[in-house]
Amino acid sequence: MFSSSPNVDRAGRQIHFVTGKGGVGKSFVSCALARRFVDAGKNTLLCQVNARDSHSGLLGLRGGGIPDDLLEVEPRLTVLNLNPAQALHEYALMTLKLEALYRAVFDNRLTRTFLRFVPSLNELTMMGKLWFHAEEPKDTGLFASDRRRFDRVVVDCPSTGHALKLFSVSRVLTETVRVGPMVDKTRQMAAVWNDPGRTAVHVVTLPEELPVNETLELLGKLKNERTAQAGVVVVNQVLPRLFSKPALLDRLSDLGAINEVGRRRVQREAMEATQRARLSGCGQSLVEVPHLQESPLGPAHLHRVAALLGGFE
Numbered sequence: 001m002f003s004s005s006p007n008v009d010r011a012g013r014q015i016h017f018v019t020g021k022g023g024v025g026k027s028f029v030s031c032a033l034a035r036r037f038v039d040a041g042k043n044t045l046l047c048q049v050n051a052r053d054s055h056s057g058l059l060g061l062r063g064g065g066i067p068d069d070l071l072e073v074e075p076r077l078t079v080l081n082l083n084p085a086q087a088l089h090e091y092a093l094m095t096l097k098l099e100a101l102y103r104a105v106f107d108n109r110l111t112r113t114f115l116r117f118v119p120s121l122n123e124l125t126m127m128g129k130l131w132f133h134a135e136e137p138k139d140t141g142l143f144a145s146d147r148r149r150f151d152r153v154v155v156d157c158p159s160t161g162h163a164l165k166l167f168s169v170s171r172v173l174t175e176t177v178r179v180g181p182m183v184d185k186t187r188q189m190a191a192v193w194n195d196p197g198r199t200a201v202h203v204v205t206l207p208e209e210l211p212v213n214e215t216l217e218l219l220g221k222l223k224n225e226r227t228a229q230a231g232v233v234v235v236n237q238v239l240p241r242l243f244s245k246p247a248l249l250d251r252l253s254d255l256g257a258i259n260e261v262g263r264r265r266v267q268r269e270a271m272e273a274t275q276r277a278r279l280s281g282c283g284q285s286l287v288e289v290p291h292l293q294e295s296p297l298g299p300a301h302l303h304r305v306a307a308l309l310g311g312f313e
């Protein structure tokens, strides 16, 4: 079920963005990837981006969903919902130091109205929080540490368009605003997303025409904009091949309905094969994940798919 071009190194990167068209399985793949890292002994941060709760069912968590600040839900696995208001609050507190001062400035109606019109402020503050945690050193008590708190960060991104905006916001800001306190930070952020040894953007797709079109388009944009490096393409929900010899079906012609079902399945498998062939020329390595019949999907499925994500360490 797993195929890859041999010389693409997926091992050792810290930050993994997972994106793709709505409903293709981004949340499922993000959780499976996080599961793989945790099981390999890596301290892992799994983030969803301003979503209601995409992960607790898959991870088998009970209780109040995914919180807006870090929560360690099992040894080595920390979850987070990146919420722009919470991220801005934390950033402002870090800068202004005092909660009372924060309230005076940010709970002020005028400031709030003003902030609503700052372009891409939400994206910037969420990426700022993400960057902060990606850089955060490991807390070793009194001693300074050169290790990071999180060995791996997996980000379950929104749809492809929004994901591109997330990556480009730091670069665009660096290019348009040339001085000021934010500029150094955004420049450092842009450098992290742009570092192919540290960050990759994985694209999830179904083996169907529209998601494959969107995937190829996104890969093209990532290449052109050079804001982040494309990682693997995950082809999700691939049907297992049932009919290797469609001609056999002719002999079943008197079985009417079964024959019809079989024919449709053959067509579907052929369509998937065409779309997978289109992807095979995209220059990224491909990971195929089978369509799982059981539902709802949960922790046991994550383990199965984590085992298929070869090459990620």
Ligand SMILES: Nc1ncnc2c1ncn2[C@@H]1O[C@H](COP(=O)(O)OP(=O)(O)O)[C@@H](O)[C@H]1O
Residues within 6 Å of the ligand: 020, 021, 022, 023, 024, 025, 026, 027, 028, 029, 054, 236, 237, 238, 289, 290, 291, 292, 293, 296, 297
């Ligand atoms: N490999 C798979 N086999 C079967 N169902 C899947 C698979 N991957 C995802 N699903 C189902 O597809 C739906 C969408 O998946 P999800 O991860 O929420 O997508 P996204 O985050 O891209 O919107 C969910 O109901 C999920 O359980």
Ligand SMILES: [Mg+2]
Residues within 6 Å of the ligand: 026, 027, 054, 156
């Ligand atoms: Mg999702």
